[in-house]
Amino acid sequence: MSNQAVEIQSDVHLVFSLSDAGSLKVTFSEIGKRRENLVLAFNDLFSIGPIKNLDSREGRQMRQRWFMERFADYSLNHVLNEEHQLEHMLETLAGIPETKPITIWCGDNAHDQTGLRFVLHVLKQREQPIRIANVSELFSELRPEAEVLVPPYAQGLIEKNVYREMVERCSRLKLLDASTRRQYESEWLALSGRDHTLRLWLEGEVIGCEEDRLDASILKAVTECEEMSDEDGFVKAGRVVTNVFEHINQLVGDAFINYRIWTLISDGYLGFRGLPVALHQYAIKVLPRNEDFERGVQSPKHIISVSALVKNAKGEVLLLRTHWRSDTWEMPGGNVELGEPLDEAIRREFLEETGIVIRPIGITGVYCNASKQVISVVFHAEYVSGEIQIQPEEIIEARYIRLDEHNIGQWITRPQQKSRTLDAMKAEEMVPYETWEVNPTYNLLGRLHHHS
Template structure:
């Protein structure tokens, strides 16, 4: 980017975005004093901030030209977003309808004040310390998080918005977060609950399937759900205010885990699933009739497969590693990744 273009890009940024970029640069300067954060990493991170500025400038330029945009879709997770894009292409409307998505699993990790910079920093610090950062993915997640927030805040006021969610704490938390971001926008907003819509359109008396998260639904069925949703009523001002208040309540809580129970998001202690993991390990050891170590990937896979919540395998591995630290499990191998080590009850 030439110097004049760079100056123009910065001049066009809202004050809040300038402060956000400056905060993240200064935060990384502070991190240089940490043993695990080098000057090389600092340079790489500043380059990512630079790339973010380029992306924002590009998006703003495209936004000015996108007078034909007829709908914005917002989803939670790369898998459902990819499936919806396929569906929109099949419907021939992909060029007129945009898809924005968050990569984060909102059921896991702190969401305290996530609508503020201090909350974003706290969440990603927790993720860095608690979850295995394979291939430095968390830095990319942070960049994409800011990018998606910017996309949402930049939606023109006359473009209708469709939010896709399911019956799980991840997507329901994300729904409330986004509606808080949109609180000052007059846009028409619809919410599609994919769990309920799937049951309505595809379940039969002899075949019933409960959708745990939107990523489980193939593109052709998302297309059917979307087509039937066009007659759906938009959220009323009262409904929007209720969601926004629920977000403020959630974001005032410092717990790092949320579950979906009886149609509500519940914040629970971080060790909520520890006994579940222990009981499953006991069962697997009895079935094997062996005192040998079992692959942690097998234990985590079994735990994930029997769970009625959407929290992801990274969180379950985090709890397995905590149980190793606490002496509940013995371990052999290398903790670099779940496929490299085995565990057994002490």
């Protein structure tokens, strides 16, 4: 937005989504006030992701990296809407004359309310006249007779004629006093001082939560949708996301719910079929929990998985990110098929996921996930041939990364993945591994035993 546009228009309006900006511009045009009102929009989602030191370049880079690691299309959207990104918007705010009034539009949701507190923090040194147009509160004032349990929590949920009344009245809203502004500023400092990456609007305030806070709501939505499904219990992921938002009354975005769905798939709570590219291309269902196993009635059954540490000539480790564990990098690998020797399994999985042919040398560690009954075997292996060529339906990205004890947490975020990778990097000796065939005679098919 040019400084000339800021100078020409007498009032500035700030919203926290491009959709809200479009609605506001159209409504100003309908009431004949478009020319004198400048509408600015952030294209971000403040209810998710880190917000610590967000007014600094380092803080914004940390936030950007968090999004890039979890959402495959984030980089493209970031480039396409550059003028609405944090960096550019902060420059735009700084260029607004201090005498020009700013109306900040928001609703009773953690996204808008966190954004509101951030903007007031950014403007704390300025004597800017500021109004807050809270559409949830304005709805209750304009429609006190409305029979709703909860007022609309976002602008997009408000009927057009009611929203038009809000826009017509916004210039008559009271200016924020100094005490209220200081309260919002201190609330921002408290919010941004925590490490939460999910924020919800609960009982009239923004509450920082663990990322899995909405997982129970997702599982409940899948179960409800399954009851109306005639496709072997599988339901379209998009239908599940719609059900979730109908019940939680929170603004956290489709992409975040999709990310949590894939976390639940990874953790063994959900099964899926289809292509993990978009919500309309795959279906999910709740996997049965083995109560008999938990009571000790059945014989124990475990899943065996394999992975391998492979370095290039520079000593860099080959890591990848999957669609269902997009929050972390990890060593390539996968589950062992029935009757498949472990060393053959890791050769196959490595080739399928990365296009690289490897030679297993030995085992560096064995790890048990007691919750999912998974035994993970980690190999040390050597590069043989091939160039990186990923399976796009499963793998987001694969590349060689220089890892050490100090930076590993920046790449591998899950503690169980981190510990087994460190063990493999430090291993000086390998555990012997043999494959035997016993039917009926004993036949040694292969043996790995390596000393450094």
